[in-house]
Amino acid sequence: MPGANSLALRLLAMALGMFGFGFLVLPPLYSVFCEITGLGGKTNQTAAVVAEAPDQGRSVKLEFVTAVNAYAPWEFHAGSDGMEITPGALYDTTFVAKNLANRSKIAQAVPSVAPQQAAKYFKKLECFCFTTQEFAAGEVKQMPVRFIVDSDLPAHIDTITLSYTFFDTERVSDASADLSHETAHERHSIH
Amino acid sequence: MVSAVTDAHGHGKDRGQDHGHDHHGPAKGWRRWLYATNHKDIGTMYLVFSGLMFFIGGTMALVIRSELFTPGLQFVAPNVFNQMTTMHALIMVFGAVMPAFVGLANWMIPMMIGAPDMALPRMNNWSFWILPAAFSILMSTLFMPGGAPAGGWTMYPPLVLQTGDAFPFLIFSVHLMGLSSIMGAINVIVTIINMRTPEMSLLKMPMFVWTWLITAYLLIAVMPVLAGAVTMLLTDQFFGTSFFLAAGGGDPVMFQHIFWFFGHPEVYIMILPAFGVVSEIIPTFARKPLFGHDSMVYAASSIAFLSFIVWAHHMFTVGMPLTGQLFFMFATMLIAVPTGVKVFNWTATMWKGAMTFETPMLFSLAFLFLFTIGGFSGLMLAVVSSDIQYHDSYFVVAHFHYVLVPGSIFGIMAAVYYWLPKWTGHMYNEKLGQVHFWLSTIFVNVTFFPMHFLGLAGMPRRIPDYSTQFTDFNSIASIGAIGFGISQLLFVYIVVQCVRKRGSRASDTVWENPKGLEWTVPSPAPYHTFTQPPHVGAGAAFS
Numbered sequence A: 001m002p003g004a005n006s007l008a009l010r011l012l013a014m015a016l017g018m019f020g021f022g023f024l025v026l027p028p029l030y031s032v033f034c035e036i037t038g039l040g041g042k043t044n045q046t047a048a049v050v051a052e053a054p055d056q057g058r059s060v061k062l063e064f065v066t067a068v069n070a071y072a073p074w075e076f077h078a079g080s081d082g083m084e085i086t087p088g089a090l091y092d093t094t095f096v097a098k099n100l101a102n103r104s105k106i107a108q109a110v111p112s113v114a115p116q117q118a119a120k121y122f123k124k125l126e127c128f129c130f131t132t133q134e135f136a137a138g139e140v141k142q143m144p145v146r147f148i149v150d151s152d153l154p155a156h157i158d159t160i161t162l163s164y165t166f167f168d169t170e171r172v173s174d175a176s177a178d179l180s181h182e183t184a185h186e187r188h189s190i191h
Numbered sequence B: 001m002v003s004a005v006t007d008a009h010g011h012g013k014d015r016g017q018d019h020g021h022d023h024h025g026p027a028k029g030w031r032r033w034l035y036a037t038n039h040k041d042i043g044t045m046y047l048v049f050s051g052l053m054f055f056i057g058g059t060m061a062l063v064i065r066s067e068l069f070t071p072g073l074q075f076v077a078p079n080v081f082n083q084m085t086t087m088h089a090l091i092m093v094f095g096a097v098m099p100a101f102v103g104l105a106n107w108m109i110p111m112m113i114g115a116p117d118m119a120l121p122r123m124n125n126w127s128f129w130i131l132p133a134a135f136s137i138l139m140s141t142l143f144m145p146g147g148a149p150a151g152g153w154t155m156y157p158p159l160v161l162q163t164g165d166a167f168p169f170l171i172f173s174v175h176l177m178g179l180s181s182i183m184g185a186i187n188v189i190v191t192i193i194n195m196r197t198p199e200m201s202l203l204k205m206p207m208f209v210w211t212w213l214i215t216a217y218l219l220i221a222v223m224p225v226l227a228g229a230v231t232m233l234l235t236d237q238f239f240g241t242s243f244f245l246a247a248g249g250g251d252p253v254m255f256q257h258i259f260w261f262f263g264h265p266e267v268y269i270m271i272l273p274a275f276g277v278v279s280e281i282i283p284t285f286a287r288k289p290l291f292g293h294d295s296m297v298y299a300a301s302s303i304a305f306l307s308f309i310v311w312a313h314h315m316f317t318v319g320m321p322l323t324g325q326l327f328f329m330f331a332t333m334l335i336a337v338p339t340g341v342k343v344f345n346w347t348a349t350m351w352k353g354a355m356t357f358e359t360p361m362l363f364s365l366a367f368l369f370l371f372t373i374g375g376f377s378g379l380m381l382a383v384v385s386s387d388i389q390y391h392d393s394y395f396v397v398a399h400f401h402y403v404l405v406p407g408s409i410f411g412i413m414a415a416v417y418y419w420l421p422k423w424t425g426h427m428y429n430e431k432l433g434q435v436h437f438w439l440s441t442i443f444v445n446v447t448f449f450p451m452h453f454l455g456l457a458g459m460p461r462r463i464p465d466y467s468t469q470f471t472d473f474n475s476i477a478s479i480g481a482i483g484f485g486i487s488q489l490l491f492v493y494i495v496v497q498c499v500r501k502r503g504s505r506a507s508d509t510v511w512e513n514p515k516g517l518e519w520t521v522p523s524p525a526p527y528h529t530f531t532q533p534p535h536v537g538a539g540a541a542f543s
Helices: A004-037 A172-177 A181-186 B002-011 B030-034 B039-067 B078-113 B121-143 B166-194 B207-238 B252-269 B272-286 B293-309 B322-334 B336-350 B359-382 B384-390 B394-424 B430-456 B468-499
Strands: A060-068 A074-078 A082-085 A090-099 A105-114 A122-127 A133-135 A140-149 A159-168
Touching: A004 B166, A004 B207, A004 B252, A060 A074, A060 A090, A074 A159, A082 A090, A090 A105, A090 A133, A105 A122, A133 A140, B030 B039, B039 B078, B039 B121, B039 B394, B039 B468, B078 B121, B078 B166, B078 B207, B078 B272, B078 B394, B121 B166, B166 B207, B207 B252, B207 B272, B207 B293, B252 B293, B272 B293, B272 B336, B272 B359, B272 B394, B293 B322, B293 B336, B322 B336, B322 B359, B322 B384, B336 B359, B359 B384, B359 B394, B359 B430, B394 B430, B394 B468, B430 B468
Parallel strands: A060 A159
Antiparallel strands: A060 A082, A074 A090, A090 A140, A105 A133, A105 A159, A122 A140
8 A cells, every 4th residue: 555645646647648648639639539540520531543533424423612711701602502413523623712811811701511421431632621821901802612522421321511611810808809890790701 | 432532532631742742722713714634624615615505505596586487577577587597506616515515535544444634635725725815706796788608507518609798717716616516525535545543444535525536536537537528628719719610610519528528427416425325324213224335335336337438318319329328228228227226225324223303314315215206107117118209308307306306415414414413512492493494395396396397398497497297387386486495594494403413322333232432532633633543443334
């Protein structure tokens, strides 16, 4: 049996260890877990090989959802309401964003795919979400996405929703100060 | 057993002089409390603090229930309402229930294992005195611009990051509460492992000591994880990290995973010591040894282990693959097995017992019955397919109040009635105690039972206004809440009268032949007990 002090120290070390587990281990573990399993709709899959035989005769409906995070001064929408796609074929589409602030801003778009089972089959070759996007004051940008949906997509999936949320890369507290009020009613434009 | 009795009686009073110490009485005035290292003084402070928090948190609950008495906005603005729900939960969980159990542990564990005091008395002083600081900080946020935290006690980002000036104070107070709990838990474990009287093997320990040992390990395992989670919130807000901010590659859902990795063991932290309390009380008033002592120990340990692998049942609706939902559903339902073992063991303890129904026993029986109702609604919530319907509805509110109020809080009240004569040397007023019991039990059901119906009918939680079809059940719940709140003033009156020695003198055993070392010392328990390790006597007394 350990003495009182050494037991107390061991218990303290256990508490510190659990703090480290929560603070240092869990977040990277969570990211890795989500990337492996495709949970959380993470779609950062980039296709290395595009030479796939399109699965002719199969049509999947692709829908777009765009949202702007609170306090981010952008107008943001998809170039089209949606499209019919064939798994295995390469497609291009465009999203449009306008900076409503009177100064330059840097945006980061975060993608998500629903249903989750589709996430790992949705592969983007090019996306405005891969990097941050810089906007001059009032600038309008056409932003391309090039993607392929793997032909291994499970047969029961007939609709995929691709959503992007636009974030201001500055801190929420900073951005709220210079948020121009005319954007307030246009924060969420969902197509 | 007999030798322990004579030991404590014969020499208890002058044992201090035997050791040549002449300062063994309590210090005078405020120094006794501020510098306290005596486990009984610190236990008393914990219990008084917890009672104070119980009434502050209860007042907030009454603000909530008054607002919900009728539809529409009556008394408070929605933002104030949200502050009340958030603060009510934080104060009740961290300020009332947890400190009450730590207070009981301080008072009783050394006396139940034959130890002279807690193992680390100065740290004990710290772990108590951090709490008033933590809650002063937390409650000061009520007066800050933007008000107190209003995003729910679960502190989910990104909503919680919109808290105004109160945000860093919230985080810091949670850090302090965590520190206090961890220090308290370390103290409990070291005391139990190192300071048991030599004749008491681990499996001879009373159930209250066992459940607290397991609780203390849970605290050490999960309170630091909560500290980690709120630290990440803090750095996300002020130091440019993106743990939970999607823009920087983080994920707000991760907070829910980390929070509930803490949060689910936390609910067992709040109930296991209550299991221990009723495991002490039911045998005394059924006049039979606890049925299946060892299986109770294994059941409590199994519950503690399982509590680490069920957290995602709090968040079935975030979107999770079917295998994940099934795993967390079945793991959750598995907890019903060891919990069932405990419930059946308590029932079997009473089987053919010579039962009497003094106030502690009444509270224990109500605990047994009403906690089980809360357990069953928990099983309903564990079913993924129906949980999607129940999620964030009043059904959830009904469920966790059934396990916390007639569960944890009735356990605490039962413990106070059971051990109060030992602490004060006087009996409480039994008639008033029973009146308090019946008022509490009736009103607790009037308050929380209609919430099941509200939830099943679709009323969401955390709203200050509601659709008119929910009016009747809300009014009933509000009446119950006000009744329950007023009934607790009677509890204070009974305890104060007992402390002021208005009742008859309590004998050393207080009840009829209760088992346990705490009944071998005089009533009131002297300032120092068991400066010599006592004899446990026949092992059968404890198993």
